[in-house]
Amino acid sequence: MKTKEAPRLPYISCPHCGTKAFARSAGKTTEVYREVYYHCRQLLACGHVFVVAMQVLRTVRVSACPNPAVQLPITHYARPANDDPLPAANDDQPPPSPPVTARMTD
Numbered sequence: 568m569k570t571k572e573a574p575r576l577p578y579i580s581c582p583h584c585g586t587k588a589f590a591r592s593a594g595k596t597t598e599v600y601r602e603v604y605y606h607c608r609q610l611l612a613c614g615h616v617f618v619v620a621m622q623v624l625r626t627v628r629v630s631a632c633p634n635p636a637v638q639l640p641i642t643h644y645a646r647p648a649n650d651d652p653l654p655a656a657n658d659d660q661p662p663p664s665p666p667v668t669a670r671m672t673d
């Protein structure tokens with residue numbers, strides 16, 4: 568019987584010595600967030616162990632089986648969320664007037 572292989576994660580360079588570091592175990596995990604423990608390959612010379620956070624930021628193609636508990640902004644490829652300088656197509660109204668501030672009276 569074949570055992571299930573652990574998923575392979577990309578390597579990342581150790582922030583101290585620059586050597587490749589590899590994922591060893593996963594920590595805190597949710598539907599959109601995961602922490603992975605990385606170990607530097609230079610065990611004796613460096614030995615750095617650090618945590619890398621992986622987070623789902625936005626949707627670029629909607630899911631055919633969406634999870635209602637997961638709400639992500641929808642963007643195009645290579646365009647960050649909330650960075651569109653153009654107004655929305657249905658945003659023809661003038662900007663709202665500033666809020667009226669009440670005076671403090673005795």
Ligand SMILES: [Zn+2]
Pocket residue numbers: 581582583584585586607608609613614615
């Ligand atoms: Zn290192």
